[in-house]
Amino acid sequence: METWNPERDDSLVCVDVHDETHDVKSFTFVSPDRKHFAFSAGQYFMFELGLHNDVDGRCYSISSSPHRRNAITITVKRVPGGQVSNWLHDNLNPGTVVKASGPLGRFIKPAAKKYLFLSGGSGITPVMSMVREFVDAAEPVDAVFLHAGRTPKDFVFRSELAGLAERVKGFRLLLLPEDLSNERSWPGLTGRISKELLSLAVPDISERVVMCCGPAPFMRAAKNISAELGVPVSNYHEESFDAAVIEEAPTPVTEAVAAQAFSVQFSKQGKSIDVRSDQTVLSCAKKAGVRIPSSCANGICGTCKSKLVSGSVDMKHDGGIRQREIDAGFFLPCCSKPLSDLVVER
Numbered sequence: 466m467e468t469w470n471p472e473r474d475d476s477l478v479c480v481d482v483h484d485e486t487h488d489v490k491s492f493t494f495v496s497p498d499r500k501h502f503a504f505s506a507g508q509y510f511m512f513e514l515g516l517h518n519d520v521d522g523r524c525y526s527i528s529s530s531p532h533r534r535n536a537i538t539i540t541v542k543r544v545p546g547g548q549v550s551n552w553l554h555d556n557l558n559p560g561t562v563v564k565a566s567g568p569l570g571r572f573i574k575p576a577a578k579k580y581l582f583l584s585g586g587s588g589i590t591p592v593m594s595m596v597r598e599f600v601d602a603a604e605p606v607d608a609v610f611l612h613a614g615r616t617p618k619d620f621v622f623r624s625e626l627a628g629l630a631e632r633v634k635g636f637r638l639l640l641l642p643e644d645l646s647n648e649r650s651w652p653g654l655t656g657r658i659s660k661e662l663l664s665l666a667v668p669d670i671s672e673r674v675v676m677c678c679g680p681a682p683f684m685r686a687a688k689n690i691s692a693e694l695g696v697p698v699s700n701y702h703e704e705s706f707d708a709a710v711i712e713e714a715p716t717p718v719t720e721a722v723a724a725q726a727f728s729v730q731f732s733k734q735g736k737s738i739d740v741r742s743d744q745t746v747l748s749c750a751k752k753a754g755v756r757i758p759s760s761c762a763n764g765i766c767g768t769c770k771s772k773l774v775s776g777s778v779d780m781k782h783d784g785g786i787r788q789r790e791i792d793a794g795f796f797l798p799c800c801s802k803p804l805s806d807l808v809v810e811r
Contacts, residue, residue, distance in 0.1 A: 469500045471567060472787050477510075479561045480536065485621045488543040489587070490554055491528065493536050497562065501534040506594040507574065507676070507704065510537065510567030511767050511785075516552060523549045524766045526590040526678075526704070527568065528622075530597035540621060542587040569765055569784055572704035577674040580608040581667055583658070583687050585679025589621050591704055592676055596626075600633060609667050611639040613658060613683065616646035639666055658683070660690045671695030677703040727803040731755050731811045732774060746778070746798035746807070757798055757811055761785070764800030771798055776807035 477494035485491055496502070509526040529538035544550045557563070574580065574595055582592040589612055599606045614620050620640055630638035641658065645651050654662065663670055675696055677687045684703050691701050724741040729749070731737070734756065740749045747769055750757050760768040764782035773794055778801035786797050798809070 467498070467500045469496055469502045472789065474498075474500065475564050475566055477537075477563055477565050479557055479563070480559055482558060485540060486619060488619075489540060489621050490543075491538050491540045492553065492557055493529070493538045494563075494565075495536045499535070502531075502537050502568070503534065504531050504537070504568035505573045506531050506598040507572040507591040508568040508570040509591070509766070510539065510565045511569060512539075512549070513564045513566075514549060514552060515564065516548060524569070524760050524768060526570075526572075526594070528590040528593045528597075530594060530601045532598060532601035540587070540590045540593075542621075566767060566787075569767065570704070571765065571783070572676075572678070572702065574676050574702070575674060577700075578607060579669070579673040580606075581670055581673040581675045582608060582610040582612075583675060583677040583679070584611075585613045585683035586615075586619075587621070588677075588679030588683070588704070591678050593622055595676065596629065596636070599636070600629060606633065606635045608635065609637045609639065609673070611641060611658070611663075611666065613641040613643070613679070615642065616644050617642050617648040617651060618646060658686055658690065660693055663690055664694055671697075674700045675702065677701070727776075727806050729803060729807045729809060731809050733811055740803050740807075742802055742804070744802060746801050746803065746809070748799075750798060750811075755811065759799055762799045764797050767797065769797055769799045770795055772810035774808040774810050777804045778802060778807065779804055 474496065476497050478497050479492055480495050481493040483491045504527060509524050511524045525539040525541060527537050528540040541550050541553050543554045572591055582595065584592045596610060612620065626638050630636055640653060642651065642655050643657060645655055671694060675691050677684055688701060688703065724743040726739045726741050729738050729740045729746055736755050738749055738753045740746055747757060747759055747762065757771065758768050760766045765785045767785035770786060773796045778796055780796050780801040782797050782800050786795060
């Protein structure tokens with residue numbers, strides 16, 4: 466069976482839509498040519514739906530198991546006012562063809578004897594792929610999965626996870642709602658993750674590889690708590706896509722070599738900014754109010770991909786752009802520093 470080639474293939478066909486919760490749906494896709502997918506649990510695809518403008522690229526983690534290679538599934542939460550998530554929920558049906566690129570990303574669990582999966586909200590999707598991989602591989606596992614959500618009704622994959630906890634030896638599930646809402650008979654704890662909770666629930670946390678994904682505040686807390694409880698930095702891994710303004714640490718400038726400033730023009734928006742040779746185009750554009758879609762800000766996802774009309778850049782990407790796209794004149798502003806004046810088609 467031929468395998469999906471990220472350098473050539475870019476179309477997916479939706480074959481199933483499944484309601485997970487009141488505001489979360491799972492969408493399953495296959496290749497139009499029925500090619501198999503080779504990906505690692507924790508990776509994602511970037512979807513470009515071409516709705517009304519050129520800023521609708523979104524990255525969604527694969528929630529299905531990499532052992533089920535004939536299809537991929539993404540799980541999407543409806544976001545109030547969210548252009549792409551709302552379109553997916555309202556319009557994506559079996560038979561719909563969409564453009565997508567991937568798999569992308571480096572949130573991949575290392576080999577280890579013991580794991581702790583921490584997820585908050587829709588951050589459950591990449592770690593769910595990891596759990597499903599364990600189950601499909603039928604290998605011995607020692608894993609604790611703590612998932613935090615707003616209320617019990619917001620827990621995605623709740624029934625499936627409960628079933629796995631019952632039948633998979635070595636797999637322990639902890640669900641942590643912030644508020645009980647209408648489920649007054651909840652048997653467990655409520656609130657947010659804390660040092661006290663994790664030290665009691667996972668007393669051997671320092672011996673585990675921690676895989677964490679969720680909103681920025683959740684991950685900040687998880688990272689700090691893990692460090693306080695003795696988890697080595699090398700054993701803590703997290704995934705996040707944050708479109709907030711990027712703040713770059715200033716680069717030291719010596720007397721011998723000073724950073725040079727270049728003019729960067731955005732042709733569609735009629736704006737021009739100055740960007741130093743030690744700054745990325747995206748960071749300065751965001752601060753100046755230039756509209757460029759972005760997600761990872763590390764050259765991984767490709768969301769900010771733009772046409773470079775003229776000029777040259779020093780681009781150090783991490784898989785978010787294909788060589789044929791670079792050859793066609795595209796670049797990633799998030800990981801590109803100017804080497805000359807630039808004109809960008811944005």
